[in-house]
Amino acid sequence: MVFDQQLEVLSAIEGDIKRLFDEHRQRREHWYFHEFVPWEQGRSYVEEPWDVSQCTISEAARTSLVLNLLTEDNLPYYHSAIESRVPADSALAEWNRLWTAEEGQHAIALRSYLLTSRNCNPRLLEDDRLSVMTTGYHPSWQNIAELFAYTTAQELATRVSHRNAGKLTDDPVAFELMRLIASDENHHFIFYKGVMAALVKVAPSLALEGIYKALSSFEMPGTVIPGFLRRSIEVAKAGVYNLRIHHDRVLQPLLRDWNVGALEDLTSKAAEIQEKLMQLPHQIISRAERFEARFA
Numbered sequence: 493m494v495f496d497q498q499l500e501v502l503s504a505i506e507g508d509i510k511r512l513f514d515e516h517r518q519r520r521e522h523w524y525f526h527e528f529v530p531w532e533q534g535r536s537y538v539e540e541p542w543d544v545s546q547c548t549i550s551e552a553a554r555t556s557l558v559l560n561l562l563t564e565d566n567l568p569y570y571h572s573a574i575e576s577r578v579p580a581d582s583a584l585a586e587w588n589r590l591w592t593a594e595e596g597q598h599a600i601a602l603r604s605y606l607l608t609s610r611n612c613n614p615r616l617l618e619d620d621r622l623s624v625m626t627t628g629y630h631p632s633w634q635n636i637a638e639l640f641a642y643t644t645a646q647e648l649a650t651r652v653s654h655r656n657a658g659k660l661t662d663d664p665v666a667f668e669l670m671r672l673i674a675s676d677e678n679h680h681f682i683f684y685k686g687v688m689a690a691l692v693k694v695a696p697s698l699a700l701e702g703i704y705k706a707l708s709s710f711e712m713p714g715t716v717i718p719g720f721l722r723r724s725i726e727v728a729k730a731g732v733y734n735l736r737i738h739h740d741r742v743l744q745p746l747l748r749d750w751n752v753g754a755l756e757d758l759t760s761k762a763a764e765i766q767e768k769l770m771q772l773p774h775q776i777i778s779r780a781e782r783f784e785a786r787f788a
Contacts, residue, residue: 501636501698502579506582512683516590523597528672529605533609549666550660553730554612556657559720561603565624571588574588574639574643602669603617624716624717629716637698647680653712653727654673696756697759736780739773753766
């Protein structure tokens with residue numbers, strides 16, 4: 493299903509989308525995960541069953557990498573959600589295929605590292621993957637602006653999360669692997685942010701509505717992961733991703749980059765949404781302070 497009522501808006505920014513697509517292909521250099529996984533550490537799980545004593549990175553680091561991996565595992569649902577909402581013969585459809593191909597290596601690389609280095613329970617990891625993928629991810633995006641506002645925020649958030657998880661491992665191999673994955677997320681973030689900026693120019697009222705819907709209820713698409721609340725609290729306490737990081741590294745930069753507070757020529761509804769958007773940072777910081785006080 494295409495967002496039929498917004499086809500004119502998509503048509504108006506088709507040139508921007510093609511330009512951003514071309515810039516992405518020129519900017520990003522492909523990498524090969526097999527060159528970074530420590531295969532020499534691999535041992536038979538049949539002959540030598542897994543035990544937590546074999547792990548070489550901290551529990552918080554393992555939790556962070558597994559959460560990031562399970563989020564990446566849902567790639568088929570992300571691809572389908574975008575594919576069903578854009579014209580089949582558009583530059584966005586072509587982008588979605590390339591984006592999926594590039595993202596696909598992330599789960600392969602992360603799983604290969606975790607299993608080869610024995611930094612996860614292999615049976616539990618597979619059980620979690622099966623649970624996540626059979627539950628699925630079904631976003632309720634109501635318009636094209638909400639789609640791109642969410643994907644922009646999500647790519648930026650995963651870039652931050654991957655980089656911080658890599659640092660937490662204190663393992664040069666994991667750090668380099670996560671750096672490469674985070675670099676990909678940054679390239680994808682630049683594309684989506686640019687598409688959203690083009691939408692803001694041609695349809696500011698529609699854009700603000702989508703931005704508000706995406707940012708006011710933003711959550712990573714990993715909430716269906718078994719034990720997500722417990723794991724996410726552990727990751728938040730470890731400083732990989734939490735509300736303060738979300739405020740400082742995601743919410744505030746996006747509001748600034750899209751110049752949300754200064755947009756004009758808005759409908760009355762959009763003007764109200766604009767005010768609500770500018771109040772979001774204060775609300776997020778208040779929640780962050782409550783979380784920090786609770787776990788001080």
